[in-house]
Amino acid sequence: MWFKNLRFYHFSENFSLPENFEEQLAEHSFHPCSRTEQSSFGWFSPFGPDNETLTHSVGNCWLLCAKREEKVLPSTVVNAQLDEKVRQISEAEGRSVPRKEKQNLKEDLIHQLLPQAFSRFRLSWGYIDLDRQFIAVDESAANKAEDFLGLLRGSVGSLPVRPFSPSEAVEVYLTDWLQKQDIPAPFELGDEAELRSPQADGGIIRCKQEDLTRDDIQAHLTAGKQVTRLGLVWQENLEFILEADMALKRVKPTDVLLDAKDDLVDPTPEEKVDADFALISGEAGQLFDDLKKAFE
Template sequence: MLFKNALVYRIAHWTVPGLAEIEARLQAAPFVEGGPTTVDSAGWVPPRGEEHGPLAEAVGGQMVLRQRRETRAVPGGVIRQELEAKLDVLEQQTGRRPKGKAKRELKDELVHTLLPRAFPKRADTTVWVDPQAGYVWIGTASTKRADAVVTPLLEALGGGLRLEPLDTALAPATAMAGWLAEREAPRGFTVDRDCELKQPEGEKATVRFARHNLDTDEVVAHIREGKRPTQLALTWGGRVSLVLTEGLTLKRLQFVDGLETDAGGDEGFDADVALFTGELRRLLPDLVDALGGLNDRQPAAAAEAGAVSAAEAAAPAGEAPF
């Protein structure tokens, strides 16, 4: 699997550049290891994991990128402990305990001093760009982390790219509540055995079911009492399992046994990308249909037109832009 979790964005507009231009743009912002006092650094790395490899990989008209982010932070408890000790010393020496601006400056000085002793943490985020279908998939369940990828992605891909979070006519919580209450999964899907229900108001009472049959009166009763699903495990077509969240995040993406590829090296990477993108390109329209279709203010045809470059329009039918 390219990634286990995903947030999906629609391409509202993009004049698709050639792969060589995209590669040049990415090469202008590669990942560079941060220095001992660098709090945060990010850049693009080869998706295949090969040193000095291309930063943009195209497989069957699908493009794969990977962003690496390195952060360095001093634990808050350490900062508080060191700061209090410093304040105690200054109070003994001067008879006054620094406050306000003076205290903040001391804290900033301590953080700067302690940063070189902090261990850096690295995390990679895979990005899948599907220009033909008009979607960008970002391999994370964190909106904050996705936002940190989207901004440099817009610059890297050029072509006036504009992205919008995937939005459907039915809120996922509403749709999931209907499936559970009616004991009927949407077309193409089966309801699995994991679910979280939460009361939207008051004490926000939460009920979690794990490896539990959800086709029961107990689950229906919780729905009728006003609880709404925040997460629900589903399987699409007997091929891909996932957990859908109320925020339209896809979690725990996993192929059903027997669909994984066995090839290694470059062939393995290409095969994995082809299998992963092929399955999820078919899954997403079914999921959108199950959620009442796209909640779009502009006609779908206009969005599709905005994602087509002159080169793609001149290519034979079905041919990818890169």
């Protein structure tokens, strides 16, 4: 288990877990889709399907996992059957089928096909840091992270969180750092960036595995382009891409961190999750502290 993305959400008021936290989560635990459901989303044990425990803590950090099932109905299949149904009605009744009736027919077809559909499953991870008063969610898309927060909000009744963001636009900071080649410690410049023109019809420059201090990149910045994505290395331990909405994507440990990690011999699933979460929460917590300082 490793968080490949980090979206930080800061509590707007002091938050503590309710005494019956596990029971509240259990009321919203994952259940497989019924024959008529197109999707299902609920809490799932971090230790896998053979465990009923829905939380795991290391210190004052609490790990959560949610599971989603979605029935896969290819649009080509639905539309093909819909076209055939519309053709039959037109020939039998000698009339065209209006749009609203087509929509009702489509909904009926989906309802009929759902029991035959394949299921797609995915896990969504996040954790609560009560000491630092934030939630970190491992989702690349903001709407998926909001789904996770929505499930948690529905479970505990109230969740006063807001996305972590600086007072100025993130692009202003990233552009200034790259233009001055002055990255706040303990961050270092990576080898990937995206530069965009502020004009709607302006150009986009994407650089991967490049020396970002090159003169031609500096020329684009001088011409007015802004940095909207920037590769960074933190404390020689983590590499990631920082996005304009403060999402950290493609987070991965460096060899320095992996070499320092204690490898367990034949760990149980519980021991593996505990060791991974201890590492993740420890590193991400310190990273959050340094991000706050860098964007003051």
